[in-house]
Amino acid sequence: MITGAEIVWECLIREDVEVVFGYPGGANLPIYDALVKYKDRIHHVLTRHEQNAAHAADGFARASGKVGVCMATSGPGATNLITGVATAMMDSIPLVCITGQVGRESLGSDAFQETDILGAMIPLTKHSYQVNDINKLAATIKDAFYIARTGRPGPVLIDIPKDVQNETTEFLYPETHDVLPGYNPVIRASENELEEVAKLINAAKNPVILAGHGVLLSGATYELTTLAEKADIPVAVTLLGIGGIPASHPKCIGFMGMHGGYWVNHAIQEADLLIACGMRFDDRVTGKLETYSPNSKKIHIDIDPTELNKNIIVDVGIRGDLKAVLTAALPKIKEATHDAWTHQIKGWMKQSKTKDILNRKSDKLYGAFVVRDLWEATKGEALMVTDVGQHQMTVAQYYYQDHANSLLTSGGLGTMGYGLPAAIGASFAGRKKNIWAVVGDGGIQMTIQELATAVQENANINIALINNGYLGMVRQWQEMFYDNRYSETPISGPDYLKLTEAYGLKGYRVTERKDVISAVLEAQAHDGPTLIEFVVEPMEMVYPMVATGSALNEMVQRPLAEEQFADMEI
Numbered sequence: 001m002i003t004g005a006e007i008v009w010e011c012l013i014r015e016d017v018e019v020v021f022g023y024p025g026g027a028n029l030p031i032y033d034a035l036v037k038y039k040d041r042i043h044h045v046l047t048r049h050e051q052n053a054a055h056a057a058d059g060f061a062r063a064s065g066k067v068g069v070c071m072a073t074s075g076p077g078a079t080n081l082i083t084g085v086a087t088a089m090m091d092s093i094p095l096v097c098i099t100g101q102v103g104r105e106s107l108g109s110d111a112f113q114e115t116d117i118l119g120a121m122i123p124l125t126k127h128s129y130q131v132n133d134i135n136k137l138a139a140t141i142k143d144a145f146y147i148a149r150t151g152r153p154g155p156v157l158i159d160i161p162k163d164v165q166n167e168t169t170e171f172l173y174p175e176t177h178d179v180l181p182g183y184n185p186v187i188r189a190s191e192n193e194l195e196e197v198a199k200l201i202n203a204a205k206n207p208v209i210l211a212g213h214g215v216l217l218s219g220a221t222y223e224l225t226t227l228a229e230k231a232d233i234p235v236a237v238t239l240l241g242i243g244g245i246p247a248s249h250p251k252c253i254g255f256m257g258m259h260g261g262y263w264v265n266h267a268i269q270e271a272d273l274l275i276a277c278g279m280r281f282d283d284r285v286t287g288k289l290e291t292y293s294p295n296s297k298k299i300h301i302d303i304d305p306t307e308l309n310k311n312i313i314v315d316v317g318i319r320g321d322l323k324a325v326l327t328a329a330l331p332k333i334k335e336a337t338h339d340a341w342t343h344q345i346k347g348w349m350k351q352s353k354t355k356d357i358l359n360r361k362s363d364k365l366y367g368a369f370v371v372r373d374l375w376e377a378t379k380g381e382a383l384m385v386t387d388v389g390q391h392q393m394t395v396a397q398y399y400y401q402d403h404a405n406s407l408l409t410s411g412g413l414g415t416m417g418y419g420l421p422a423a424i425g426a427s428f429a430g431r432k433k434n435i436w437a438v439v440g441d442g443g444i445q446m447t448i449q450e451l452a453t454a455v456q457e458n459a460n461i462n463i464a465l466i467n468n469g470y471l472g473m474v475r476q477w478q479e480m481f482y483d484n485r486y487s488e489t490p491i492s493g494p495d496y497l498k499l500t501e502a503y504g505l506k507g508y509r510v511t512e513r514k515d516v517i518s519a520v521l522e523a524q525a526h527d528g529p530t531l532i533e534f535v536v537e538p539m540e541m542v543y544p545m546v547a548t549g550s551a552l553n554e555m556v557q558r559p560l561a562e563e564q565f566a567d568m569e570i
Protein backbone atom coordinates (compact mmCIF):
# COMPACT_ATOMS: atom_id res chain seq x y z
CA MET A 1 0.00 0.00 0.00
CA ILE A 2 1.30 3.45 -0.84
CA THR A 3 -0.10 6.95 -0.50
CA GLY A 4 -1.66 9.05 -3.22
CA ALA A 5 1.34 11.38 -2.94
CA GLU A 6 3.69 8.47 -3.57
CA ILE A 7 1.56 7.33 -6.49
CA VAL A 8 2.18 10.71 -8.12
CA TRP A 9 5.95 10.17 -8.07
CA GLU A 10 5.74 6.49 -9.01
CA CYS A 11 3.68 7.43 -12.06
CA LEU A 12 6.03 10.25 -13.07
CA ILE A 13 8.96 7.85 -12.89
CA ARG A 14 7.11 5.40 -15.13
CA GLU A 15 6.50 8.20 -17.61
CA ASP A 16 10.29 8.74 -17.68
CA VAL A 17 10.01 12.15 -16.08
CA GLU A 18 13.42 13.27 -14.86
CA VAL A 19 12.72 16.86 -13.92
CA VAL A 20 9.74 18.63 -12.38
CA PHE A 21 9.34 22.39 -11.91
CA GLY A 22 7.24 23.55 -9.02
CA TYR A 23 6.52 25.21 -5.72
CA PRO A 24 5.20 23.72 -2.46
CA GLY A 25 2.39 24.86 -0.20
CA GLY A 26 -0.23 23.62 2.23
CA ALA A 27 -2.35 21.63 -0.21
CA ASN A 28 0.50 19.77 -1.90
CA LEU A 29 2.63 19.20 1.21
CA PRO A 30 2.08 15.42 1.07
CA ILE A 31 3.41 15.34 -2.52
CA TYR A 32 6.47 17.36 -1.52
CA ASP A 33 7.01 15.25 1.56
CA ALA A 34 6.93 12.09 -0.55
CA LEU A 35 9.46 13.63 -2.94
CA VAL A 36 12.13 13.11 -0.28
CA LYS A 37 11.95 9.37 -1.09
CA TYR A 38 12.27 9.90 -4.82
CA LYS A 39 14.96 12.59 -4.87
CA ASP A 40 17.52 10.27 -6.39
CA ARG A 41 15.27 9.53 -9.35
CA ILE A 42 13.55 12.84 -10.08
CA HIS A 43 15.06 16.29 -9.92
CA HIS A 44 12.80 19.05 -8.66
CA VAL A 45 13.50 22.65 -9.62
CA LEU A 46 12.14 25.19 -7.20
CA THR A 47 11.19 28.19 -9.33
CA ARG A 48 10.52 31.46 -7.56
CA HIS A 49 6.95 31.77 -8.85
CA GLU A 50 4.48 29.16 -10.09
CA GLN A 51 3.97 30.96 -13.41
CA ASN A 52 7.62 30.32 -14.06
CA ALA A 53 7.32 26.66 -13.12
CA ALA A 54 4.85 26.35 -15.99
CA HIS A 55 7.12 28.37 -18.34
CA ALA A 56 10.14 26.27 -17.34
CA ALA A 57 8.19 23.05 -17.97
CA ASP A 58 7.15 24.54 -21.31
CA GLY A 59 10.77 25.42 -22.22
CA PHE A 60 11.84 21.93 -21.21
CA ALA A 61 9.09 20.39 -23.36
CA ARG A 62 9.93 22.49 -26.43
CA ALA A 63 13.63 21.77 -26.17
CA SER A 64 13.33 18.06 -25.36
CA GLY A 65 10.21 16.99 -27.26
CA LYS A 66 9.00 15.38 -24.01
CA VAL A 67 6.08 16.27 -21.74
CA GLY A 68 6.96 19.03 -19.24
CA VAL A 69 5.73 18.67 -15.67
CA CYS A 70 4.95 21.45 -13.20
CA MET A 71 3.37 21.54 -9.76
CA ALA A 72 1.72 24.05 -7.48
CA THR A 73 -0.34 24.21 -4.34
CA SER A 74 -4.03 25.15 -4.30
CA GLY A 75 -5.44 28.69 -4.44
CA PRO A 76 -2.78 31.26 -5.32
CA GLY A 77 -0.26 28.61 -6.30
CA ALA A 78 -2.69 27.14 -8.80
CA THR A 79 -3.89 30.50 -10.12
CA ASN A 80 -0.26 31.59 -10.54
CA LEU A 81 0.16 28.71 -12.98
CA ILE A 82 -2.55 30.03 -15.26
CA THR A 83 -0.50 32.37 -17.48
CA GLY A 84 2.09 29.66 -18.05
CA VAL A 85 -0.55 27.09 -18.87
CA ALA A 86 -2.38 29.45 -21.24
CA THR A 87 0.96 30.16 -22.94
CA ALA A 88 1.53 26.44 -23.47
CA MET A 89 -2.04 25.90 -24.66
CA MET A 90 -1.81 28.56 -27.35
CA ASP A 91 1.45 27.09 -28.64
CA SER A 92 0.41 23.39 -28.40
CA ILE A 93 3.00 22.45 -25.79
CA PRO A 94 2.54 19.18 -23.86
CA LEU A 95 2.47 19.76 -20.10
CA VAL A 96 1.13 17.85 -17.14
CA CYS A 97 0.31 20.29 -14.34
CA ILE A 98 -0.36 18.86 -10.91
CA THR A 99 -2.07 21.03 -8.34
CA GLY A 100 -2.89 20.33 -4.73
CA GLN A 101 -6.46 21.04 -3.68
CA VAL A 102 -8.20 21.42 -0.32
CA GLY A 103 -9.55 18.19 1.15
CA ARG A 104 -12.71 16.69 -0.35
CA GLU A 105 -14.83 17.51 2.69
CA SER A 106 -13.95 21.20 2.29
CA LEU A 107 -14.55 21.48 -1.45
CA GLY A 108 -17.01 24.27 -2.21
CA SER A 109 -16.79 25.79 1.27
CA ASP A 110 -14.38 28.63 0.37
CA ALA A 111 -11.84 26.90 2.55
CA PHE A 112 -8.44 28.49 3.06
CA GLN A 113 -6.66 28.62 -0.33
CA GLU A 114 -9.52 27.02 -2.18
CA THR A 115 -10.07 28.04 -5.79
CA ASP A 116 -11.98 26.22 -8.45
CA ILE A 117 -8.85 25.69 -10.49
CA LEU A 118 -10.55 22.96 -12.49
CA GLY A 119 -13.23 25.42 -13.59
CA ALA A 120 -10.67 28.13 -14.25
CA MET A 121 -8.40 25.89 -16.30
CA ILE A 122 -10.98 24.12 -18.47
CA PRO A 123 -10.80 26.72 -21.27
CA LEU A 124 -7.02 26.96 -20.97
CA THR A 125 -6.07 23.31 -21.07
CA LYS A 126 -6.47 20.45 -23.50
CA HIS A 127 -8.08 18.51 -20.68
CA SER A 128 -8.52 18.88 -16.91
CA TYR A 129 -9.09 16.41 -14.11
CA GLN A 130 -9.86 16.52 -10.44
CA VAL A 131 -9.11 13.15 -8.88
CA ASN A 132 -11.51 12.39 -6.06
CA ASP A 133 -10.87 8.67 -5.85
CA ILE A 134 -7.37 7.45 -5.05
CA ASN A 135 -8.02 4.29 -7.05
CA LYS A 136 -8.32 6.40 -10.19
CA LEU A 137 -5.17 8.44 -9.60
CA ALA A 138 -2.65 6.29 -11.45
CA ALA A 139 -4.92 5.78 -14.49
CA THR A 140 -5.65 9.50 -14.60
CA ILE A 141 -1.95 10.36 -14.65
CA LYS A 142 -1.39 7.80 -17.40
CA ASP A 143 -4.23 9.31 -19.46
CA ALA A 144 -2.99 12.83 -18.79
CA PHE A 145 0.42 12.09 -20.32
CA TYR A 146 -1.20 10.37 -23.28
CA ILE A 147 -3.53 13.30 -23.94
CA ALA A 148 -0.78 15.89 -23.45
CA ARG A 149 1.58 14.41 -26.04
CA THR A 150 -0.72 12.92 -28.68
CA GLY A 151 -2.71 14.62 -31.42
CA ARG A 152 -2.30 18.35 -31.10
CA PRO A 153 -0.23 18.51 -27.91
CA GLY A 154 -1.32 20.66 -25.00
CA PRO A 155 -1.39 21.10 -21.24
CA VAL A 156 -3.40 18.79 -18.98
CA LEU A 157 -4.31 19.67 -15.39
CA ILE A 158 -4.60 17.13 -12.58
CA ASP A 159 -6.02 18.63 -9.40
CA ILE A 160 -5.64 16.36 -6.36
CA PRO A 161 -7.37 17.06 -3.03
CA LYS A 162 -5.03 16.82 -0.06
CA ASP A 163 -6.82 13.92 1.58
CA VAL A 164 -6.54 11.91 -1.64
CA GLN A 165 -2.79 12.52 -1.48
CA ASN A 166 -2.79 11.10 2.07
CA GLU A 167 -4.97 8.05 1.45
CA THR A 168 -3.36 4.71 0.71
CA THR A 169 -4.07 2.01 -1.85
CA GLU A 170 -2.38 -0.72 -3.88
CA PHE A 171 -0.33 0.81 -6.68
CA LEU A 172 -0.73 -0.54 -10.15
CA TYR A 173 0.35 1.50 -13.16
CA PRO A 174 -1.91 0.69 -16.10
CA GLU A 175 -0.22 -0.77 -19.18
CA THR A 176 -2.16 1.47 -21.54
CA HIS A 177 -4.27 4.56 -21.34
CA ASP A 178 -8.04 4.31 -20.98
CA VAL A 179 -10.27 4.45 -24.01
CA LEU A 180 -11.16 8.10 -24.07
CA PRO A 181 -14.53 8.63 -25.74
CA GLY A 182 -14.34 11.03 -28.66
CA TYR A 183 -10.55 11.28 -28.54
CA ASN A 184 -9.05 9.83 -31.66
CA PRO A 185 -5.82 11.62 -32.44
CA VAL A 186 -4.46 9.29 -35.12
CA ILE A 187 -6.16 10.16 -38.38
CA ARG A 188 -4.74 9.56 -41.85
CA ALA A 189 -5.57 11.34 -45.07
CA SER A 190 -7.79 9.48 -47.52
CA GLU A 191 -6.62 8.55 -51.04
CA ASN A 192 -9.04 11.12 -52.44
CA GLU A 193 -7.62 13.88 -50.33
CA LEU A 194 -4.08 12.98 -51.33
CA GLU A 195 -5.06 12.98 -55.01
CA GLU A 196 -6.58 16.44 -54.64
CA VAL A 197 -3.42 17.72 -52.94
CA ALA A 198 -1.22 16.30 -55.68
CA LYS A 199 -3.44 17.69 -58.43
CA LEU A 200 -3.24 21.21 -57.02
CA ILE A 201 0.51 21.07 -56.37
CA ASN A 202 1.27 19.60 -59.79
CA ALA A 203 -0.75 22.32 -61.53
CA ALA A 204 0.62 25.29 -59.56
CA LYS A 205 2.84 27.94 -61.15
CA ASN A 206 3.44 30.16 -58.12
CA PRO A 207 3.11 27.93 -55.08
CA VAL A 208 4.23 28.73 -51.52
CA ILE A 209 4.47 26.36 -48.58
CA LEU A 210 3.51 27.89 -45.23
CA ALA A 211 5.37 25.99 -42.53
CA GLY A 212 4.02 26.28 -38.99
CA HIS A 213 4.72 24.79 -35.59
CA GLY A 214 3.07 21.55 -36.70
CA VAL A 215 6.14 20.82 -38.83
CA LEU A 216 8.26 20.68 -35.68
CA LEU A 217 5.64 18.99 -33.54
CA SER A 218 5.12 16.19 -36.01
CA GLY A 219 8.83 15.92 -36.86
CA ALA A 220 8.09 16.57 -40.54
CA THR A 221 11.15 18.67 -41.39
CA TYR A 222 12.53 16.07 -43.77
CA GLU A 223 9.23 15.50 -45.58
CA LEU A 224 8.54 19.20 -45.88
CA THR A 225 12.02 19.91 -47.22
CA THR A 226 11.70 17.02 -49.67
CA LEU A 227 8.41 18.41 -50.96
CA ALA A 228 9.97 21.86 -51.36
CA GLU A 229 12.91 20.42 -53.28
CA LYS A 230 10.97 17.99 -55.45
CA ALA A 231 8.35 20.47 -56.63
CA ASP A 232 10.61 23.56 -56.33
CA ILE A 233 8.34 25.36 -53.88
CA PRO A 234 9.48 28.28 -51.72
CA VAL A 235 8.82 27.82 -48.00
CA ALA A 236 7.69 30.66 -45.74
CA VAL A 237 7.76 30.00 -42.01
CA THR A 238 5.61 31.27 -39.15
CA LEU A 239 7.24 32.44 -35.90
CA LEU A 240 6.84 29.00 -34.34
CA GLY A 241 7.66 27.28 -37.63
CA ILE A 242 11.16 28.75 -37.66
CA GLY A 243 13.61 25.84 -37.99
CA GLY A 244 10.98 23.67 -39.73
CA ILE A 245 13.27 24.00 -42.76
CA PRO A 246 16.85 25.22 -42.33
CA ALA A 247 17.06 28.99 -42.84
CA SER A 248 20.06 28.40 -45.09
CA HIS A 249 18.15 26.01 -47.35
CA PRO A 250 17.73 27.57 -50.81
CA LYS A 251 13.97 26.96 -50.76
CA CYS A 252 13.48 28.70 -47.38
CA ILE A 253 12.40 32.28 -48.05
CA GLY A 254 12.02 33.20 -44.37
CA PHE A 255 9.67 34.56 -41.78
CA MET A 256 6.13 35.68 -42.74
CA GLY A 257 3.57 38.00 -41.24
CA MET A 258 3.40 41.28 -39.35
CA HIS A 259 7.19 41.64 -39.13
CA GLY A 260 8.03 39.10 -41.79
CA GLY A 261 10.07 39.67 -44.93
CA TYR A 262 8.58 42.05 -47.47
CA TRP A 263 9.34 39.48 -50.17
CA VAL A 264 7.81 36.65 -48.12
CA ASN A 265 4.51 38.45 -47.66
CA HIS A 266 4.49 39.50 -51.32
CA ALA A 267 5.04 35.90 -52.36
CA ILE A 268 2.11 34.79 -50.20
CA GLN A 269 -0.14 37.50 -51.62
CA GLU A 270 0.79 36.74 -55.23
CA ALA A 271 0.80 32.95 -54.93
CA ASP A 272 -1.55 30.77 -56.96
CA LEU A 273 -1.35 27.97 -54.37
CA LEU A 274 -0.73 28.00 -50.61
CA ILE A 275 0.13 24.71 -48.93
CA ALA A 276 -0.41 25.42 -45.24
CA CYS A 277 1.35 22.84 -43.10
CA GLY A 278 0.63 22.69 -39.36
CA MET A 279 -0.22 26.36 -38.96
CA ARG A 280 -3.40 28.14 -37.99
CA PHE A 281 -3.66 31.32 -40.07
CA ASP A 282 -3.23 33.51 -37.00
CA ASP A 283 -4.05 37.20 -37.51
CA ARG A 284 -0.35 38.02 -37.14
CA VAL A 285 0.40 36.06 -40.30
CA THR A 286 -2.64 36.85 -42.45
CA GLY A 287 -3.07 40.59 -42.04
CA LYS A 288 -6.56 41.64 -43.15
CA LEU A 289 -8.40 38.39 -43.83
CA GLU A 290 -10.54 39.74 -46.68
CA THR A 291 -7.46 40.58 -48.73
CA TYR A 292 -5.36 37.55 -47.82
CA SER A 293 -3.70 35.84 -50.78
CA PRO A 294 -6.69 36.59 -52.98
CA ASN A 295 -5.86 34.51 -56.06
CA SER A 296 -4.57 31.33 -54.52
CA LYS A 297 -6.05 27.90 -54.10
CA LYS A 298 -5.41 26.73 -50.58
CA ILE A 299 -4.48 23.39 -49.06
CA HIS A 300 -4.45 23.15 -45.28
CA ILE A 301 -3.06 20.13 -43.42
CA ASP A 302 -3.45 20.15 -39.64
CA ILE A 303 -3.91 17.58 -36.91
CA ASP A 304 -6.62 19.68 -35.30
CA PRO A 305 -9.84 19.65 -37.36
CA THR A 306 -11.08 22.81 -35.64
CA GLU A 307 -8.30 24.75 -37.37
CA LEU A 308 -9.56 23.83 -40.84
CA ASN A 309 -11.72 26.57 -42.35
CA LYS A 310 -11.54 28.54 -39.07
CA ASN A 311 -9.90 31.76 -40.25
CA ILE A 312 -9.34 31.00 -43.92
CA ILE A 313 -11.65 28.98 -46.13
CA VAL A 314 -9.57 26.43 -47.99
CA ASP A 315 -10.01 24.31 -51.10
CA VAL A 316 -8.63 21.15 -49.53
CA GLY A 317 -8.53 20.75 -45.75
CA ILE A 318 -6.92 17.59 -44.44
CA ARG A 319 -7.03 16.49 -40.84
CA GLY A 320 -3.98 14.42 -40.08
CA ASP A 321 -0.48 14.17 -38.77
CA LEU A 322 1.63 16.28 -41.10
CA LYS A 323 4.51 13.82 -41.37
CA ALA A 324 2.15 10.98 -42.30
CA VAL A 325 0.18 13.10 -44.77
CA LEU A 326 3.29 14.45 -46.51
CA THR A 327 4.88 11.00 -46.64
CA ALA A 328 1.77 9.61 -48.31
CA ALA A 329 1.45 12.58 -50.69
CA LEU A 330 5.09 12.79 -51.83
CA PRO A 331 5.04 9.92 -54.36
CA LYS A 332 2.11 11.60 -56.10
CA ILE A 333 3.91 14.94 -56.48
CA LYS A 334 5.71 15.49 -59.77
CA GLU A 335 9.18 17.00 -59.99
CA ALA A 336 8.89 20.57 -61.19
CA THR A 337 10.78 23.84 -61.51
CA HIS A 338 9.40 27.31 -60.97
CA ASP A 339 12.29 29.49 -62.11
CA ALA A 340 10.27 32.56 -63.01
CA TRP A 341 8.54 32.48 -59.61
CA THR A 342 11.81 32.06 -57.74
CA HIS A 343 13.27 34.95 -59.73
CA GLN A 344 10.33 37.16 -58.89
CA ILE A 345 10.65 36.47 -55.17
CA LYS A 346 14.40 37.20 -55.33
CA GLY A 347 13.55 40.49 -56.98
CA TRP A 348 11.27 41.48 -54.08
CA MET A 349 14.01 40.43 -51.70
CA LYS A 350 16.58 42.65 -53.43
CA GLN A 351 14.22 45.62 -53.32
CA SER A 352 13.74 45.35 -49.60
CA LYS A 353 17.36 44.68 -48.64
CA THR A 354 18.25 48.33 -49.17
CA LYS A 355 15.99 49.14 -46.22
CA ASP A 356 17.38 46.47 -43.96
CA ILE A 357 18.87 47.85 -40.74
CA LEU A 358 21.78 45.44 -41.09
CA ASN A 359 22.88 47.42 -44.11
CA ARG A 360 22.97 50.61 -42.12
CA LYS A 361 26.42 51.98 -41.48
CA SER A 362 26.23 53.24 -37.94
CA ASP A 363 28.28 53.44 -34.79
CA LYS A 364 25.15 53.12 -32.71
CA LEU A 365 24.21 49.89 -30.97
CA TYR A 366 20.88 48.64 -32.27
CA GLY A 367 19.11 45.57 -30.97
CA ALA A 368 19.28 44.10 -34.48
CA PHE A 369 23.08 44.48 -34.49
CA VAL A 370 23.26 42.59 -31.20
CA VAL A 371 21.17 39.71 -32.56
CA ARG A 372 23.14 39.61 -35.82
CA ASP A 373 26.44 39.48 -33.93
CA LEU A 374 25.08 36.92 -31.50
CA TRP A 375 24.22 34.76 -34.50
CA GLU A 376 27.75 35.17 -35.82
CA ALA A 377 29.45 34.51 -32.47
CA THR A 378 27.36 31.40 -31.84
CA LYS A 379 27.75 30.28 -35.49
CA GLY A 380 23.97 30.01 -35.65
CA GLU A 381 24.15 26.96 -33.38
CA ALA A 382 22.61 28.29 -30.17
CA LEU A 383 19.34 27.16 -28.68
CA MET A 384 17.54 30.48 -28.71
CA VAL A 385 14.83 31.49 -26.26
CA THR A 386 13.15 34.86 -26.42
CA ASP A 387 10.85 37.01 -24.41
CA VAL A 388 8.15 39.08 -26.11
CA GLY A 389 8.51 42.40 -27.87
CA GLN A 390 10.77 44.04 -30.42
CA HIS A 391 13.75 41.85 -29.55
CA GLN A 392 11.61 38.76 -30.20
CA MET A 393 10.82 39.88 -33.73
CA THR A 394 14.46 40.83 -34.23
CA VAL A 395 15.54 37.31 -33.29
CA ALA A 396 12.96 35.88 -35.71
CA GLN A 397 14.34 38.13 -38.45
CA TYR A 398 18.08 37.93 -37.85
CA TYR A 399 18.97 34.77 -35.96
CA TYR A 400 18.95 32.55 -39.03
CA GLN A 401 17.94 29.25 -37.54
CA ASP A 402 19.00 26.04 -39.26
CA HIS A 403 17.76 23.62 -36.63
CA ALA A 404 14.37 22.36 -35.56
CA ASN A 405 13.17 23.07 -32.01
CA SER A 406 15.91 25.65 -31.52
CA LEU A 407 13.81 28.79 -31.14
CA LEU A 408 11.64 28.80 -28.04
CA THR A 409 9.25 31.72 -27.91
CA SER A 410 5.74 32.53 -26.79
CA GLY A 411 4.01 32.93 -30.14
CA GLY A 412 0.27 32.66 -29.62
CA LEU A 413 -0.15 34.31 -26.23
CA GLY A 414 2.86 36.63 -26.47
CA THR A 415 3.63 36.27 -22.79
CA MET A 416 6.17 38.75 -21.46
CA GLY A 417 8.32 37.10 -18.81
CA TYR A 418 8.47 33.79 -20.66
CA GLY A 419 12.12 33.97 -21.76
CA LEU A 420 14.13 33.55 -18.57
CA PRO A 421 12.15 30.69 -16.98
CA ALA A 422 11.75 28.90 -20.33
CA ALA A 423 15.52 29.05 -20.84
CA ILE A 424 16.05 27.55 -17.38
CA GLY A 425 13.64 24.75 -18.29
CA ALA A 426 15.39 24.19 -21.62
CA SER A 427 18.71 23.80 -19.82
CA PHE A 428 17.39 20.51 -18.40
CA ALA A 429 16.63 19.08 -21.83
CA GLY A 430 20.07 17.57 -22.14
CA ARG A 431 20.95 19.18 -25.44
CA LYS A 432 24.58 20.13 -25.78
CA LYS A 433 23.87 23.54 -27.19
CA ASN A 434 24.63 26.96 -25.93
CA ILE A 435 21.41 28.43 -24.63
CA TRP A 436 20.79 32.13 -25.16
CA ALA A 437 17.74 33.89 -23.77
CA VAL A 438 17.21 37.20 -25.56
CA VAL A 439 14.97 39.36 -23.39
CA GLY A 440 13.80 42.96 -23.10
CA ASP A 441 14.16 45.16 -20.05
CA GLY A 442 10.38 45.05 -19.61
CA GLY A 443 9.95 41.31 -19.91
CA ILE A 444 12.86 40.31 -17.72
CA GLN A 445 11.49 42.43 -14.91
CA MET A 446 8.31 40.34 -14.98
CA THR A 447 10.11 37.14 -13.99
CA ILE A 448 13.50 38.41 -12.86
CA GLN A 449 13.37 36.46 -9.61
CA GLU A 450 14.24 33.38 -11.63
CA LEU A 451 17.85 34.58 -11.69
CA ALA A 452 17.98 33.00 -8.24
CA THR A 453 16.70 29.70 -9.67
CA ALA A 454 19.30 29.85 -12.44
CA VAL A 455 22.03 30.34 -9.86
CA GLN A 456 20.73 27.68 -7.47
CA GLU A 457 20.63 25.18 -10.35
CA ASN A 458 23.84 26.49 -11.92
CA ALA A 459 21.81 26.47 -15.13
CA ASN A 460 24.00 26.84 -18.18
CA ILE A 461 22.10 29.73 -19.70
CA ASN A 462 23.21 33.06 -21.06
CA ILE A 463 20.90 36.04 -21.02
CA ALA A 464 21.19 38.79 -23.62
CA LEU A 465 19.25 41.67 -22.13
CA ILE A 466 18.35 44.19 -24.82
CA ASN A 467 17.94 47.29 -22.68
CA ASN A 468 16.28 50.14 -24.57
CA GLY A 469 14.68 51.77 -21.54
CA TYR A 470 11.21 51.32 -23.02
CA LEU A 471 8.49 48.76 -23.42
CA GLY A 472 9.79 48.90 -26.93
CA MET A 473 7.11 47.19 -28.97
CA VAL A 474 4.32 49.17 -27.32
CA ARG A 475 6.35 52.37 -27.75
CA GLN A 476 6.66 51.48 -31.43
CA TRP A 477 2.87 51.29 -31.75
CA GLN A 478 2.55 54.61 -29.91
CA GLU A 479 5.02 56.17 -32.34
CA MET A 480 3.22 54.78 -35.36
CA PHE A 481 -0.43 54.95 -34.36
CA TYR A 482 -0.76 57.21 -31.29
CA ASP A 483 1.09 60.36 -32.36
CA ASN A 484 4.22 59.67 -30.29
CA ARG A 485 2.34 59.76 -27.01
CA TYR A 486 4.57 57.46 -24.99
CA SER A 487 2.05 56.74 -22.31
CA GLU A 488 3.59 54.51 -19.62
CA THR A 489 6.19 52.95 -21.87
CA PRO A 490 9.42 54.50 -20.57
CA ILE A 491 10.60 51.97 -18.01
CA SER A 492 13.47 52.07 -15.56
CA GLY A 493 15.19 49.08 -14.09
CA PRO A 494 17.85 48.11 -11.60
CA ASP A 495 21.57 48.44 -12.15
CA TYR A 496 21.87 45.08 -13.87
CA LEU A 497 25.53 44.63 -13.06
CA LYS A 498 24.82 45.10 -9.38
CA LEU A 499 21.82 42.86 -9.69
CA THR A 500 23.81 40.01 -11.22
CA GLU A 501 26.33 40.41 -8.46
CA ALA A 502 23.59 40.32 -5.85
CA TYR A 503 22.08 37.18 -7.33
CA GLY A 504 25.49 35.63 -7.80
CA LEU A 505 25.73 35.25 -11.55
CA LYS A 506 28.26 36.58 -13.98
CA GLY A 507 27.31 39.95 -15.46
CA TYR A 508 28.58 42.11 -18.31
CA ARG A 509 27.55 45.42 -19.83
CA VAL A 510 28.06 46.27 -23.48
CA THR A 511 27.43 49.71 -24.96
CA GLU A 512 29.33 49.54 -28.24
CA ARG A 513 28.98 47.23 -31.18
CA LYS A 514 32.66 46.38 -31.30
CA ASP A 515 32.34 44.63 -27.94
CA VAL A 516 29.31 42.44 -28.71
CA ILE A 517 31.04 39.36 -30.07
CA SER A 518 33.81 39.25 -27.47
CA ALA A 519 31.26 39.58 -24.65
CA VAL A 520 29.15 36.77 -26.11
CA LEU A 521 32.18 34.50 -26.38
CA GLU A 522 33.31 35.33 -22.87
CA ALA A 523 29.85 34.65 -21.43
CA GLN A 524 29.61 31.37 -23.26
CA ALA A 525 32.95 30.22 -21.93
CA HIS A 526 31.78 30.83 -18.38
CA ASP A 527 30.46 27.81 -16.51
CA GLY A 528 27.05 28.76 -15.13
CA PRO A 529 24.48 31.45 -15.82
CA THR A 530 25.51 34.81 -17.26
CA LEU A 531 23.75 38.02 -18.19
CA ILE A 532 24.95 40.60 -20.68
CA GLU A 533 23.19 43.93 -20.59
CA PHE A 534 23.29 45.46 -24.06
CA VAL A 535 22.48 49.15 -23.75
CA VAL A 536 20.87 49.84 -27.12
CA GLU A 537 19.29 52.74 -28.98
CA PRO A 538 16.05 53.61 -27.19
CA MET A 539 13.89 54.63 -30.17
CA GLU A 540 14.60 51.73 -32.50
CA MET A 541 11.74 50.32 -34.57
CA VAL A 542 11.15 46.86 -35.96
CA TYR A 543 10.55 47.04 -39.70
CA PRO A 544 8.94 46.05 -41.94
CA MET A 545 5.52 46.06 -40.37
CA VAL A 546 1.99 45.28 -41.44
CA ALA A 547 -0.34 47.55 -39.48
CA THR A 548 -3.43 45.91 -38.00
CA GLY A 549 -6.22 46.00 -40.58
CA SER A 550 -3.82 46.24 -43.54
CA ALA A 551 -3.33 43.68 -46.26
CA LEU A 552 -0.29 41.47 -45.78
CA ASN A 553 1.65 43.16 -48.57
CA GLU A 554 0.91 46.70 -47.38
CA MET A 555 4.09 46.83 -45.37
CA VAL A 556 5.57 49.90 -43.77
CA GLN A 557 9.25 49.73 -44.62
CA ARG A 558 12.21 51.22 -42.80
CA PRO A 559 12.95 54.74 -44.02
CA LEU A 560 16.38 55.01 -45.55
CA ALA A 561 18.87 56.66 -43.19
CA GLU A 562 21.45 59.12 -44.51
CA GLU A 563 24.18 56.96 -43.09
CA GLN A 564 23.08 54.02 -45.21
CA PHE A 565 25.40 52.66 -47.88
CA ALA A 566 24.24 54.42 -51.01
CA ASP A 567 25.92 52.06 -53.44
CA MET A 568 25.53 48.90 -51.48
CA GLU A 569 26.21 45.53 -53.13
CA ILE A 570 23.26 43.24 -52.65
Ligand SMILES: Cc1ncc(C[n+]2csc(CCOP(=O)(O)OP(=O)(O)O)c2C)c(N)n1
Binding pocket: 387, 388, 389, 390, 391, 392, 414, 415, 416, 417, 439, 440, 441, 442, 443, 444, 466, 468, 470, 471, 472, 473, 474
Ligand atom coordinates in the same frame (compact mmCIF):
# COMPACT_ATOMS: atom_id res chain seq x y z
C1 LIG B 1 2.29 39.83 -19.80
C2 LIG B 1 2.24 40.83 -20.90
N1 LIG B 1 1.86 42.10 -20.62
C3 LIG B 1 1.82 43.03 -21.61
C4 LIG B 1 2.16 42.69 -22.89
C5 LIG B 1 2.10 43.73 -24.01
N2 LIG B 1 3.43 43.96 -24.59
C6 LIG B 1 3.84 43.36 -25.72
S1 LIG B 1 5.39 43.74 -26.14
C7 LIG B 1 5.55 44.75 -24.81
C8 LIG B 1 6.82 45.53 -24.57
C9 LIG B 1 7.96 44.65 -24.22
O1 LIG B 1 9.01 45.46 -23.77
P1 LIG B 1 10.43 44.87 -23.48
O2 LIG B 1 10.33 43.65 -22.67
O3 LIG B 1 11.28 45.94 -22.93
O4 LIG B 1 10.92 44.43 -24.93
P2 LIG B 1 11.18 45.32 -26.24
O5 LIG B 1 9.89 45.40 -26.98
O6 LIG B 1 11.68 46.65 -25.80
O7 LIG B 1 12.19 44.54 -27.01
C10 LIG B 1 4.38 44.78 -24.06
C11 LIG B 1 4.16 45.60 -22.84
C12 LIG B 1 2.52 41.35 -23.12
N3 LIG B 1 2.82 40.90 -24.34
N4 LIG B 1 2.58 40.46 -22.11
